[in-house]
Amino acid sequence: MTQQSKNPTEVLLRSVRLSYPHLLTPRSFANDPTSVPKYSASLLIPKTDAEALKVIQTAVSTAIERAVAGKFGGKKPAKGSLHLPYRDGDAKDEDGVYLDSNEEARGCYVLRASSKDKPRVVTRNPKVPAVEEDIWPGEEAHVLVNFGAYKMGANAGIACYLNAVQVTGRGERIDGRTNPEDAFAGLENDASNDSDFDDGLLGSFDDAA
Template identity: 35%
Template sequence: MNQNTVTTGEVRFSYTNLFKPRAQQEGADPKYSTTILVPKTDTATKAAIDAAINSAIEQGVGKCWGGVRPPRPAVCVHDGDGPRPSDGQPFGDECKGCWVFTASSKNPPFIVDRGVQPILQQTEIYSGMYGRANVTFFPYANSGKKGVGCALNGVQKLRDGEALSGHVSAEEAFGAPAAEQPAGASWGEAPWGM
């Protein structure tokens, strides 16, 4: 396996787009992607990620950075307990106590179950599930920015978790069922006291 490639321990997945590619912004190429939450207690996975990033940086010096190592190359792995690098806002609660990074690919990733059998049912794969990821870190130089990105090779689902959908249920949105509106009430006579 490539020295820049890592198979994680158990992680949690968020913002999963694994069956259908999605463009992150208008005009961008659609990609398959997921955000990966690595618990900080998994020091073995973090050490493997750090080694892969360092290897990618060394490759970048010779491959795409003109023989010069940038003083602070942009790295795609962030501290879930710190601010988001994009806007300074805190990461979501699900990121607390985790290392956070997004992996993407133009090609469909493999998606398998515990027995390494393909998962074809799209409802089985969702934000909030737990599993392992296989990713490759790579150097890039783009629009004057030099750094290390992360390519998604595949995902293995290990177990279910609470969905991170951001959606609310009908009960949460509207409360208990409302009483029937009396016959003959019109829009102008709101019987519920508005």
């Protein structure tokens, strides 16, 4: 269940899928190699998860309100005039071509999250830090994000910042490789893993916030 923390711009998204995850090593934007390297991922949120979208929209609206007096010079901008960090994965242009070419985006909202600072990334056991081999495109994860406003010249919008990530080792890969959970099925006690997975999850994220 998606949750909003005591901070109204902070949201814990449960069981979203990772696309283009760069969580342990920062990357520059492909179309701008001179840009500041960031840790990032696109989060695939099923449209059936209406609660998640509602909580995200509420956090975005709060971030806008908080920025009125400062970044927005005392005037509240219309949400439609701002660059927002999420998009409809089924949206098409006037020629009927999908704006997002990735098939995994169909039936989902795509939330782009990034941070200059390295987020805390853990495995199903929240006490164990994740390594590169633990993270793959299509994997499910619980992700703690925070929304904030920005204004740079004529460009203004709301950004989604990565705070912490818990990868689950579950989910269908979208890079053509075999899911480790399928490859090693039966070689470990799932019950003990699930116990590690559940214990202290919210506490670990609350401590990181």
